[in-house]
Amino acid sequence: MAIMQVEWKYVLGCRMLEQAFVVFLLFTAAVGQIRYSIPEEMRKGSLVGNIAQDLGLDPTRMKKGGARIVSDESGDFIELNLDKGILVVKDRIDREQLCGQTSPCSLSFELIMLNPMQLHSVTVEILDVNDNAPVFNENEIQLEILESALPGTRILQETATDADVGVNALHGYTLTPTGNFNIKTQTSLSGGKYVEVYLNVALDREKEDSLVLTLTALDGGNPQKSGSMKITILVLDTNDNVPVFTQLMYKTEVIENAGRGTTVTTVSATDADQGSYGLVSYHFSRVFDKKSDPFTIDEHTGVITVAGDIDYEKKRNYELTIQAKDQGGHMDSTKVIIDVIDVNDNEPVIALTSFSSPVSEDSPSGTTVAIINVKDVDSGSNGKVDCFINKNIPFSIQSSLKNYYTLLTDGKLDREKNSEYNITFTAIDKGEPQLAANKTINIKVSDINDNAPVFKQSSYSASIKENNSPGMSFFSVSARDDDWNQNARISYFLIDSEFNGNPISSYISVNADNGALHAVRAFDYEQTKSFEVHIKAQDGGSPPLASNTTLKISVLDENDNAPQILYPVQSSSSVVAEIVPRSADMGYLVTKVVAVDVDSGQNAWLSYKLQKAVERALFEVGVHNGEIRTVRQVTDKDAVKQKLTVIVEDNGQPSRSATVTVNVAVADSFPEVLSEFTDFTRDKDYNDNLTLYLVLALAVVSFLFITCLVVIISVKIYRWRQSRVLYQSNLPVIPYYPPHYADTTGTGTLKHVYNYEVCMTTDSRKSDLKYLRPVSQSLLSVDGGGTDTMTLEQRNNAPSEYSTLVSLHSSTNFGFICYLLFQNSTSVKALPFSTLDIDVGSCPKHVLFPVR
Incomplete structure (x- = not known):
């Protein structure tokens, strides 16, 4: 890993708090890490570093990419100026308040950018300035010393504290006056410096019963700072033996979260004197801080126990100074080093750094969805964390930077099957016992138009009564679309087609919103019995998808026609x-x-x-x-x-x-019928006040009428006699029973057996019925025109072997037996059509029957 370091130092004179001492240190690595160094106590808005330049980016690019700082600890001190692409001081930074005695002191955070997503690790080291003077725990103390104390006797061990570190930390001590006493500066195991005051010249209480000394502590800063303590020494009477600890230093361990009253260790000192001068008591040194050091000591037994909360993550070791004093004022001191043993008492912490939802269902595999940060403040294996997500979902997790994990799509998404996913991140450390943390995020899947509308049935059947009201709704079709929102908004349309030469839209209309079908016109069953329409359902997607269905519509009959x-x-x-x-x-x-x-x-x-x-x-x-x-x-x-x-x-x-x-x-008899028959046609009103002209006209009409009537009666009498002769003969009559004739349209109008006596043709509705029957079942036909049932041409053209030519009419719906008159015979015979090889449905108008 190649590291490039650039450092600037500015020393601007004696006013350190008002002038900026800036040391800029930049590290650029292949892993995307950047490092800066700045002194503490910089003013708000001071430059930390040109992050855009160091990353090789344009400030405008960073601003469009939504660059931001992601951090739990630096958010109150460092901020990003997107307009200039630089890091500046957000608020005054006090290194001592931030890190205490920990060195080096640094702020670490991550810089994240979107479109495309980038992650950079940034570390800002806070350099110490000499803004704190050494301080003793007390400003004035009083000591008692026996006059028999020998030169070289250590009378005091004292430590000053300096919140600064490095060259600005505590450097040494001075003592004034130095006539009877001298000092030695010592270095503890932890690197701190303490002072020991020794007797340089034997004391004589009779000459001088008290002495006043000034102990001064100096740091190594420039300018140098100092702190002092006044020492008053009272010279006591002789006690020539001092307590002595059995060990020069004690070292022990205590587990974090140890309960109050837990014994840590026991110190012991002995005094060769007897009596009250040989009684030893144990005390912490005056530098002991009851607020930060959670221990207590039994002054009689020297047992050190836990008196407060111990947290490895806050402080990993303690250095205690124990003093043993006898009743004569002699004392000895020793050091107790207590190391705190870490236990797995902190769960991993999962922080969501970046999150993108919803995710399109057509997102390719490997699309970044979220970035999380996982931390565990424990140490060793207790702080090592494994992270994973729930199974059987189309997502996977990968580790990018240290403690950072990226959530990616892993497979095809289908909103119609799963419209959202609850993804649970699980972080488990490797301590004993293992501790875990969970964090669940909800990811919604956005829809694309990948499903066409589907009708509930591929075809439908509906019915509507004839004579319906135009605009009446008689049926409804429905389709569903598994998509969502606009992609699932369905519209219904009629597919253009024709029926009976007319567009189908002139018969039926469909509501585009709900699929309701309406009749555009009134239907007549006798004209239209059924027809088909094709309906299309189309969604509102882009591009739209559609499907079709067929609807068969039957028109129901109503009783709207009289017989x-x-x-x-x-x-x-x-x-x-x-x-x-x-x-x-x-x-x-x-x-x-x-x-x-x-x-x-x-x-x-x-x-x-x-x-x-x-x-x-x-x-x-x-x-x-x-x-x-x-x-x-x-x-x-x-x-x-x-x-x-x-x-x-x-x-x-x-x-x-x-x-x-x-x-x-x-x-x-025919005359009897004729005389009565004339009454059927007589429907006249006679006016008694007719003029002579009308009387004459009536006389002429009456004459003509009587003449015509005589002719008609003569013809009818002749026919009546002929039929009478046939009726009285003994020739057998063959009856004919036609089969069941039903309505060819399937309406079932005629479902009974009938014996008909007329043969009709397809155009019978345009003609009058004219037929002959035997006398016993005769029918007299009288036309206004007086025409007979047989024409002269028919009689003349009939062959000699055929009987009388009969003119008949038939209907396509009904068949009848034709009664025949045989020439030169006195009988009537009914022959079925099958005898003559004549189809019932197509009976000819003129049939010639052979004579037996």
């Missing part, structure tokens, strides 16, 4: 009547009311009932199938004209309904 009557068709231009023969039995099928409901589920379940139930009613309607049948035999009292109103209701809540009027003619 629709498909048959019988209500038309204002024609009147359709069902013919029931008077010979019909009970249960005779008159007709069937066919209705549908575009709703689904139970909203489409239909029930049928008559609007008015009269006494001895002739007809009833099937609740579930809409079939109108006779409930009894037809009687002569029953009116020919019957008008039935059927109500069709669905099963929704509340239910919806539709009504249809069915005209029934009870008759066995």
Whole structure:
């Protein structure tokens, strides 16, 4: 280790307290240690050293780096001037108060800087100046000496104290006058100087019974300082034997923290005289300090015991002067050296020097987090300390400088697993028993955006009732983000897509803050049954992270559609009547009311009932199938004209309904039916006050009407006769029972077995129903235009082997049996479509049936 020492000394004359005596000593080592030397008693603000220059740094760099002094002992005396980068005296330094007799006296501290973190050890040695004069324990003492004392007798052993050290410490003693007495300056084992006063010439009490001497103590300073003590000597009568200690010096040991009353050692002295002159008593020397020396002595036995607290860390040895006196005034003295044995009575002290929290979770391994200082004031192995931290955490500890430890990251940090760590530093010394100290710090881990939002489900299903109010909230999605604060703040968005050619945002909106879904428009189940939307959850990090989920939305049906009557068709231009023969039995099928409901589920379940139930009613309607049948035999009292109103209701809540009027003619002959049938279409008000012009016009219209009516009746009579002939024949009729026809949309509107008698096509809703049936189940169709069910072209084009050409209409939702009229035959035969290889769902409009 290379050391460079620079020392400046300034001697500025005789006024040492007013002039600065500065000695600057600088050590620069590879370990980063700097050493300065300054005299004590320097004024506040005096320069200690240019620390910036000695470290090769710019003062601005030190200021930006947050340079500061870390110390337990120098904080009151030395401070750092960051503007100039120098160390200055903060307050007056008294070396004697600071270090006592310890030499050299120094202040040690550490200079720490951040960004990057640097640590430098600085030692400032405090040099002594001669600011204290030697001082005796007493200013005046009185001694008694026998006149028989022989020359060379030691009468006094005295020590002055000087708080200064080195050349400024106690140097020697002088005695005046020196006629009868002389002195010898001695050096103790500890290096201190004491004086022994000897009798130089024998005394004669008869000539001189008392003497006054002045003992002066001088130091080695420049200028020299001194202190004096007045000694009055009383000459006593003869006692020619003095006490003598058995040992010139005693040496012993005592353990620190020894209890009061513990025996340290025993001194012993003997006196050859007899009587009172031979009685010896033991005393501490006058230089004994009861405040600092925790011992006492039994004046009769010479046993030295502990009388106060002994602390090795405050004082490691004691030097006691013991005097033995007889009753005649003779005395002897000896030295007792007491060494204090250290025990492990001080725990290590952990001080947090630097600390950085929070630590980013993406900090690389080896990042410095904290610096601690560990001290133990015990000595030897009692003061050696090992330091470590708790295990199973991504941190480690390393020793940098002596007694300093650095806490580093050791592994990857993950805030989502551990957002903070309680790190406990444990310092254990090597004494017996071992003592330990703990210090816990809390380190928080700051978050980075390393986690994307996660939905609770990868897909969701939701439902909304049709006819909803726009803006209604019907569902909510939620995502979580394991990050924190802004990185975990989630916003919800719809991913752009289209449904039915429209942007999805025209159907659904999402609340960006809470994920609540709102309907933008009112939905119609009959138009939209379900659709999908894609939702994105995005956090507020930089850069942001996101994830998606799919929501399938089903529109729930409401009973918002009334049943629709498909048959019988209500038309204002024609009147359709069902013919029931008077010979019909009970249960005779008159007709069937066919209705549908575009709703689904139970909203489409239909029930049928008559609007008015009269006494001895002739007809009833099937609740579930809409079939109108006779409930009894037809009687002569029953009116020919019957008008039935059927109500069709669905099963929704509340239910919806539709009504249809069915005209029934009870008759066995066509003229009878025709005469009653005209009443169905007659709905006129005649005005008795018609003008002649109106009478003439009515006459012309009546003539034309009668002419048309005769033609129609002639055609109807011909058909009626033909059907009557077929009805009375014995040809067998093959019944046909169609299968269960259900709503192709799955709504279950028609789930019962029905025997239908009409074959419809896909465009039947645009046409009138025109079909033939046997006389027993005939239906008379009268159009306003008077057209027949067969055209002339159809008759002329029909092959000879085919029967009458029948014009039929069908519906995609319903199938019916076609009743056939056979040419040159007196029977009616019902053939199922399968016989003709015709699909029920696509029944042709015109079918030619072969003649048996």
